[in-house]
Amino acid sequence: MAAPATIRRFSFTERGLHWTHAISFLLLLLTGCFLYFPALSELAGNLRIAHLTILNVHVLLGAFYVGGPLLWWLLGDRRALRRDLRELDVWDDDDIDFLTAPLRVLSERPAPPQGRFNAGQKINTILLGASAIGFVVTGLLMWQASHVPGWAAWAVQGSVNVHDILALLTAALVAGHIYLAAVHPSTRPSLSGMFSGRVDREWARHHHPKWVAREEAAEQPAAEASQVAAVAGKLTADN
Amino acid sequence: MTPDSIYRPDDDDMLYRRRVGRKVFLGLLGVGAAAVATPTLLTPLVSGVKDSVSQLGTPASYAKGAISPVPGFEIYTVAPIPDFHPNTWRLTVGGLVDHKLSLSYNDLLHLPSLAVVRDYQCVTGWIVPHCHWQGVSLRTLARLAGARPSATFINFYSSDGVYSESLRLPSQAFQPDVMLGYYLNGRPLAREQGAPLRLVVPEMYGYKYAKWVNRVEFSDRQEIGYWEQNGYTVDAYRSA
Numbered sequence: 001m002a003a004p005a006t007i008r009r010f011s012f013t014e015r016g017l018h019w020t021h022a023i024s025f026l027l028l029l030l031t032g033c034f035l036y037f038p039a040l041s042e043l044a045g046n047l048r049i050a051h052l053t054i055l056n057v058h059v060l061l062g063a064f065y066v067g068g069p070l071l072w073w074l075l076g077d078r079r080a081l082r083r084d085l086r087e088l089d090v091w092d093d094d095d096i097d098f099l100t101a102p103l104r105v106l107s108e109r110p111a112p113p114q115g116r117f118n119a120g121q122k123i124n125t126i127l128l129g130a131s132a133i134g135f136v137v138t139g140l141l142m143w144q145a146s147h148v149p150g151w152a153a154w155a156v157q158g159s160v161n162v163h164d165i166l167a168l169l170t171a172a173l174v175a176g177h178i179y180l181a182a183v184h185p186s187t188r189p190s191l192s193g194m195f196s197g198r199v200d201r202e203w204a205r206h207h208h209p210k211w212v213a214r215e216e217a218a219e220q221p222a223a224e225a226s227q228v229a230a231v232a233g234k235l236t237a238d239n
Numbered sequence: 240m241t242p243d244s245i246y247r248p249d250d251d252d253m254l255y256r257r258r259v260g261r262k263v264f265l266g267l268l269g270v271g272a273a274a275v276a277t278p279t280l281l282t283p284l285v286s287g288v289k290d291s292v293s294q295l296g297t298p299a300s301y302a303k304g305a306i307s308p309v310p311g312f313e314i315y316t317v318a319p320i321p322d323f324h325p326n327t328w329r330l331t332v333g334g335l336v337d338h339k340l341s342l343s344y345n346d347l348l349h350l351p352s353l354a355v356v357r358d359y360q361c362v363t364g365w366i367v368p369h370c371h372w373q374g375v376s377l378r379t380l381a382r383l384a385g386a387r388p389s390a391t392f393i394n395f396y397s398s399d400g401v402y403s404e405s406l407r408l409p410s411q412a413f414q415p416d417v418m419l420g421y422y423l424n425g426r427p428l429a430r431e432q433g434a435p436l437r438l439v440v441p442e443m444y445g446y447k448y449a450k451w452v453n454r455v456e457f458s459d460r461q462e463i464g465y466w467e468q469n470g471y472t473v474d475a476y477r478s479a
Contacts, residue, residue: 035319036289055319089260126260130267138275142400158275160400161285165274168288 337385
């Protein structure tokens with residue numbers, strides 16, 4: 001029986017967490033622009049959305065930005081998420097080679113074989129994850145300091161700095177992420193993985209060979225596997 | 240279709256694996272925490288970016304509020320208008336002083352006050368004549384806080400987190416008509432007009448009248464204010 005044309009890459013929980021976080025981020029970036037650029041805040045003027053100021057909305061979205069993923073962790077498939085964390089944590093030689101070769105995406109040279117997440121994706125996730133923490137902490141410090149004068153006043157300037165810098169960095173990272181996921185020809189087949197959960201198997205065999213090989217080894221019917229084991233056992237016995 | 244990279248599953252056993260991801264993550268959090276705690280290096284960079292960003296948009300005015308609470312004024316801001324909560328708002332007075340102060344709105348209203356009637360002139364040309372300002376003179380604050388002789392400037396900081404202004408001490412700050420004002424034409428300042436407190440310097444142009452002032456520092460260094468960083472003069476005496 002031939003293998004199906006697609007292979008499952010992301011579970012419902014993983015996709016749900018991704019989209020909750022991603023949509024929150026984009027809305028935070030949008031409201032953030034209206035808070036940061038004087039020309040835009042002039043345009044907004046006294047605009048209220050359901051009696052909330054743009055700042056109120058921004059802070060509320062901040063809650064979804066980290067609270068959302070937290071809910072997915074508590075209520076969703078934790079096993080899948082723990083596997084994600086493990087894969088992000090463990091880097092092998094191929095990952096390091098992948099990262100140290102410059103302009104990997106733009107060159108046509110073959111890449112070192114990668115797993116379900118390539119090293120670039122691992123770095124991106126770690127950077128955006130750390131940035132999320134950074135945003136929320138600095139955001140809370142600024143928000144509370146403006147409501148309770150004197151509270152954490154020492155941290156306000158530093159928080160403004162880090163929040164601003166993180167906004168620039170993450171905007172650039174996410175722009176690159178969206179480009180690779182949705183536009184760049186050799187990588188955009190990955191996008192279906194975040195919608196249906198499945199990606200083209202042959203594409204994945206090319207770009208994430210270590211993952212596909214492991215999945216296909218697991219997919220082998222049990223009978224076939226035991227047959228292989230029996231032959232292998234006979235061979236060693238004969239030695 | 241043969242993949243470009245020839246992958247043999249046995250190769251995996253030869254690969255050295257390391258738990259790096261969590262270390263990078265925690266390292267980044269550490270760098271972030273350090274950056275929050277030590278703003279001195281990053282602040283000039285961040286302010287520089289903000290200033291160039293502010294150049295985008297209309298040259299003359301940056302943010303006009305929808306309503307002018309006192310007729311005749313145009314409202315300009317450079318950051319979102321801060322909220323004023325009378326119960327928790329404090330004016331902090333610090334720097335080169337013997338006693339740092341933290342005054343509530345109520346405290347301010349009960350200090351010896353000063354009143355002047357002067358024209359308000361914006362550097363862009365418009366004038367609001369006969370503004371009745373009431374507030375606390377800087378002499379009073381200096382006396383209360385025990386300002387030291389080494390202080391040659393007073394720097395004023397807005398709770399919008401962006402705007403600041405400064406005056407020379409004593410030549411500018413102790414002029415008889417200079418104050419931190421909380422009433423305009425007999426009424427508390429409107430939110431858009433700097434509630435609850437703004438610097439009032441009738442000899443100078445309106446951009447010296449920093450709004451939403453909640454921090455005052457006596458210093459031997461002059462903090463160059465928002466508009467001065469954008470090319471406007473520090474000693475903004477009216478010429479008309």
